[in-house]
Amino acid sequence: MKVAYLECSTGISGDMTLGALLDAGVERSVIEQAIASLDLPGVKLEVNEVMKSCFRATHIVVKHPEQHAHRHYSDIVKLLENATSLTNSQRSLAQDIFLAVAQAEARVHGTDVEKIHFHEVGAIDSIVDIVGAAVGFDLLGCEQVHCSPIPTGRGQVRIDHGICSVPTPGTAELLKGIPLVDVPIDAELTTPTGAAIVKTIVDRFGPMPAMTINEIGYGAGTMEFASRANLLRLFVGEVSVATGxxxxxxxxxxxxxxxxxxxxxxxxxxxxxxxxxxxxxxxxxxxxxxxxxxxxxxxxxxxxxxxxxxxxxxxxxxxxxxxxxxxTLHRQQHSVLTSFGSILGKVAWNRSGETSFSPEFEACSQLAKEHSRPIREIYRAALTAFEQQQPEKQPESPLTASHKDQSSHDHDHRHDSHSHDHDTHSHDHDHDHDSHRHDHD
Structure with a gap:
């Protein structure tokens, strides 16, 4: 099973996430094409290789003209709906991330989602970070995303509503139910955008699973810390899951x-x-x-x-x-034909490939009522019908199907091997808080 693991040793932000994804091998051109389809004038993705405490990493800066717009959730949805380069799954994931922010801010401010207007997360660079992250994780194709406990940082920051303690109200609301860890740094380590991404995409929190690592991506934050590298590390690999x-x-x-x-x-x-x-x-x-x-x-x-x-x-x-x-045993739906009618049930295979059949209660109950017969009689008829079925009407064993697939794969591989060559961000609102000034809802 393909999994990703986010190691948030100094928190997480949108630009760090996008940087880690690109550093782990996600195709940059696909993300840039998706961003271009948002039709935001003058927006350019600048990707730089930087050093953070002697470690190489990818740093993202979103270049864009000065803006003053405060967007509502409906404005964001319209942007995503009109982005023709986004697939349905990418668009849906991006919408879910923005919705998580809107719901958190609505809770904090005691209002409705549709009345919330985004400040920081509605800014162009945050929109780009969220859409880029949605596209990046979709391209990774991982079945699960795991994550370390999240450090929020310490101290206070100035937001659009005044001076607030870290984590700010919107970020704290997004982090409800997520395990946190104390990292003694006086800065906002996890931003609203980072918290929303984690809230939406992560399946499990805790230590790194036992996995075979295939790729590692390093996403750089903007701030510099004396005691540690400001990096988000993304591991991509495989976790062995036994059959069944x-x-x-x-x-x-x-x-x-x-x-x-x-x-x-x-x-x-x-x-x-x-x-x-x-x-x-x-x-x-x-x-x-x-x-x-x-x-x-x-x-x-x-x-x-x-x-x-x-x-x-x-x-x-x-x-x-x-x-x-x-x-679990491999199982699938299967119908048998009896004198009372067709009865739906489940057929299961044990580890030796032997089958068993379990009629569905609802199907047997309905026929028992229609024919005014005891339900146990309907059950017996269904079991007898399954046992007496001709081999060609029996469902195929998954073991047989797997063997056929492997044989087909082996044949194709040998065939291919003999058939070659027949034709001769200074605007990074997500993690740049040196000035301690940014906008929140």
Whole structure:
């Protein structure tokens, strides 16, 4: 599995992210073409190789005419929609990053997303950084992005609304739920743009995973620190995942003050929202109160949405979560034809390639009602039909399919090997805070 890891030893900003992506090998011309399609007059991407405390890195400066515009979220969306060089996935990712900023600022200022006007993140250089980052991560094609805990820095900075402590209100809102680490530097290390990128693209926070490194990119910040290099390091590589393994998130909370009907309703809402499984376990809690543990298994990317449902529906004060690896058998949907009609189910293969079939309850229940027969009779008919199917109607084993694919690959490779040559930023608002002056919402 291809993964990326962001090592934020001195924080993260938009220009540092874009610099690290380009340094890791993302094609510059594709990013420049995407930026040009934003139709922002006079904008030019300047890419320089610099030294930071004796380490080589890529530094990005966005050259542009002086501007005074304060853009709303709708203005940003229109810019992205009219950018013809962006793919749908790149446009969607960029919109998600800007939306994260808008939602954070709306929360801070007690207003609606559409009424928020961007200051720093609406500036041309920040727009370029965010769009460039969205295009860059899309081009990387990683299945997961991991990240170290985030340092915010210390001290105070002057923003559009006055002097604020680090992290500024908008940045702090974006970093909710993200692990932070203290780095003793009196400066704003993580900017709103950097926080929004992390909030949107990162799947897991923590130490670097056990991975085989293929590329390393160094993105330089603008400030100079006496004690350490101001760098964002991006690792790109492979993580070995055994066949039949996938990562899931387990959410759990203890409930003792709501009715069974509310718990049942909550379970339904969680399943509708994409939970892989939801179940309850009876427990005795403090003061011997009877209660239940509500457990939810989901994809890591669905965690935030499902946690919101649990909080809203149950009123619980806390949710435990942990990421786990699970072993799974290969399975797929399959239908069998019985005297009662067609019945949908799942066929699974064990590690030896043997099959088992499980009819879907809803399909059997519907036929049982239509024919006024016991549901167990419908189940037996479905299982018998699967066992008696002719070989040509049985689904193909994934082991067989994999062998065919490998044989085809080997043949193609040998064929190819015998068929050669038959035809003879001074404007970097994201991380330049030496003047301690920049604009925020």
């Amino acid at each position: 393994m996938d990562e899931v998130c387990l959410l759990e909370t203890n409930l003792d003050d709501i009715s069974g009907e509310v718990i049942g309703h909550t379970k339904e809402q969680l399943l509708i929202a994409g939970a892989k499984d939801v179940y309850t376990i009876p427990v005795h809690m403090k003061k011997n109160r009877p209660g239940v543990i509500l457990s939810v298994i989901c994809s890591p990317q669905d965690r935030e949405q499902l946690e919101a449902i649990i909080f809203n529906e149950t009123g619980t004060l806390g949710i435990r979560r942990q990421n786990l690896w699970r072993s």
